[in-house]
Amino acid sequence: MDATIVSILAVTAGLTASLVVVLAVVKLFHREIERYRGVRTAYYTSAVGEMLSRGVLPSRPRQGWAEDPLFHDAVADYRLMVTGEDRRFVDSLVDKLGIGDILVTRARRRFPRSTRLRAVSSLVDLATPAHTAALQTMIDDPNPHVRVHAVRGLARVGDTGAVSHILDIATRVKPWEAARTADALVEMGADAVEPVINWVEHERSKAFPSVDVVALSGRLLGLIGDERAEPVLIALLGSDRPDWRVAAASALEHAGTDMSVEPLRVAIHDDDWRVRARAVVALGAMADDVAIEEIAQLLTDRQWWVRQNAAGALTQLPGGTDRLKAALEGSDHFAADAALNQLTISGALSERRPLPSRT
Amino acid sequence: MARILLADDSPSVRLLVRRHLQADGHEVLEAEDGDAAYALGAEDPDLAILDQLMPGMRGTDVLHRWRTEERLFPVLLLSAVDDEHVVIQSLELGAADYIRKPFSMPELKARIAAHLPR
Secondary structure (H helix, E strand, C coil): CHHHHHHHHHHHHHHHHHHHHHHHHHHHHHHHHHHHHHHHHHHHHHHHHHHHHHCCCCCCCCHHHHHCHHHHHHHHHHHHHECHHHHHHHHHHHHHHCHHHHHHHHCCCCCCHHHHHHHHHHHHHHCCHHHHHHHHHHCCCCCHHHHHHHHHHHHHHCCHHHHHHHHHHHCCCCHHHHHHHHHHHHHHHHHHHHHHHHHHHHHHCCCCCCHHHHHHHHHHHHHHCCHHHHHHHHHHHCCCCHHHHHHHHHHHHHHCCHHHHHHHHHHCCCCCHHHHHHHHHHHHHHCCHHHHHHHHHHHHCCCHHHHHHHHHHHHHCCCHHHHHHHHHHCCCHHHHHHHHHHHHHHCCCCCCCCCCCCC | CCEEEEECCCHHHHHHHHHHHHHCCCEEEEECCHHHHHHHHHHCCCEEEEECCCCCCCHHHHHHHHHHCCCCCCEEEEECCCCHHHHHHHHHCCCCEEEECCECHHHHHHHHHHHCCC
């Protein structure tokens, strides 16, 4: 029995020692790889920086550089840092080394998933209009991450012609991908506004429109913040779909003008509290003191967010702070709570005061 | 020419800006984080370029401490942060200028030249 235990202990000790040695070797090996990566990264950063600051492309570029993802990172780092002539220089370096073509090849389906994602991610940072066709192919890829990266790439190169197809795809994918797709289009900026409006109008005319993607498109128009989107956003605000009204109310904060004031004055009485909460913020951002009383009425809304947003909106309007101070002294505990919070946040009260006792 | 303090955690930004400034004959002091930048302020440079988001102190924190100590050399904030609040805060703290990344190197050099003591 003792001999058996001794044998087991010896074997266990041997295995443990072997494992420790293996782990140490792996750790050492990993550290060396990381060190080598650091050296290469520093070398590439220095080399590209020298080329850029001197404005001289290498006469005989080393092909090994163009194949190395760390070199792609270094080039992307500079490309995202500079504009104008310097960016054009970086683009000419990418062209000369054929980096775009290498990345497009590596993004093909025969490569492992990690290689593909690394390649398409770098392509997003380095893409020029010359890569538009390749990126357009990728938005139909079976891999959702490739599709999202491809949309980012198309947004960066400003391919407005792809917007409609991208939004169509968004109607068939999972919500997370649709949201990331819509957000990626923000980078296209004002150029995306007309195609997105056209897509929304077309979708609204269908018997069974995609509720989620129309709402995401409304949000997208708000993030871009272009006044051309105002009519379609007002139309969404007046729809019978709560998600569209919520998105439109949010977006009008950034894309609305005087034309939106009246629809928003209606929206602050919406049955859906999410619409009321967003509409009151938008109204506060664009209305004058005419809307003060209507907004002040929301201080007694049954939803906490609506009350807080109404109080926040009042801090933006001339005379609104006085209205909040009046609410602070009033008998409605909920209105006083919202007023106290927002007056404190806005700095109109030097310090927090206790709420009046609940009656 | 001038002594310019350049603080940015990105080696690419430091290298590119340094090369351009040195080509124009300036002396460049480099820092890769906010604490090192703050310490180099004691060298009393003619101008400082501060990245807003750095390890340690942020650009506006460094600027605030310098101004508190009455170090009044011109400071340019350089940042990828496109936040109106940060721009206003940095100008209120006494930054001479706020430059957004990505930036144009000729524009950066022109702004530096405009703020250097003549």
